[in-house]
Amino acid sequence: MTDDFVGRPSWPRPYVVAIAGSVAVGKSTVARLLRALLSRWPDHPKVDLVTTDGFLFPTRELEARGLMARKGFPESYDVKRMIGFLADIRATGRATSPVYSHQAYDILPGEEHVVDRPDILIFEGLNVLQIGAGMERANAPVFTASDFFDISIYIDAAEENIERWYLERFMLLQRTAFQNPASYFHHMAHAPFDEARAFALQLWERINGPNLRDNIEPSRSRADVILHKQADHGVDWLKLRRL
Template structure:
């Protein structure tokens, strides 16, 4: 990791000692309900990793609020505190969705008066029809497949305190944007934005999505491990998709399993691995925290950005 010179490298055992005053504010059943396909996480992970991480986020939030108050004093007027936005990035299948949902639940339980909402950047992918028209369907997930102007506009609306903001809705079952359906964000105090592109992609030469983030997390692992998790997840999807003809994976679920896995492996090598190496991994050094995973999704090291 060439960019680790800018980080404090902290072993799991050391990290868990930094803050031990809080109990995990959820049950095993609740944890199981928010886990992604084939992700592995335990209550011990919540206690050792995520409770201290929540405390660190709280420190960032207090500094953020203090700076807002100071701006108001300077301007001699009341300045409302904007939503605190947390970005979560990482490869496909690395477990960032579980991290995002878990943080949302812990932050909601820890700060009961705060409105904590979550959105993924999948909704800002161009619809498949547009990708096909542009001849970039095989580049889905790459920078050019996202409507970044729409995502930048959305984040601007969130930061400006707009009361109700609608975002496009993406379905992994049909592998496409659901036309005419939206998810609504309503004046969050904390907004978590999760996606492979959250720390990358300028909409133009001046503005990055990450410019809107007040704290950011990159979920990291060796690419060979992520490939294994990707293929394991693909197998788990096949085990359920055969029940639903509308599911994108149905045709693979009812076909030859060996051929299906050959296709998945090809997609990993030609799309997901290429995207990771060329566009996602180079953004890792922008994150405030890097959660490094090893076998079985176990977080063994944490990197905290120095400056």
């Protein structure tokens, strides 16, 4: 009755789990594992997973704004659309998100991921705990993504390990995904090891490393849970802020 009066949904809304952390720290691995584990619980079988790379501006837009070397930085995301997505999930349990392809290195035109009343939504991305630039300004956002989370988990590790995981993943992709002529990095498919590694190191040193230090790590203290990984990906400690 009260819910009818204030216009809240009378069905149980999705429980939203946010997963944050650096590029290559293991967010998608943890998210997929969590999804598989939670799906097994008999009382909430429907678990959906959405990644925030779907809310990156398309390459065309990033190029127009001079942001191709700032991919993953706060200004490279359509934050308004992302908050709108989360607000729709809260209000109706249903929403659609654009789809990003690592192969195309771009948003896929015309494709969307439809979320339809899951019991649990895992919302994964390096920016989920960021509060947006210019909070002091008159046009400061009314909501931040965290307003829509039931629990948030920050995956943490020493930067030297994350950088190594990034380089290892790049070298693995060179032997596999980059071999596909449709891959954005196909020009690296046959590069000698040292050249490919130097290329990946530049991406880390110019984009992902600075983004970790300037924007991602500063959001860590907002997480409910910090899960710290050691060099072999094993979790050596876990901190709970509040539950």
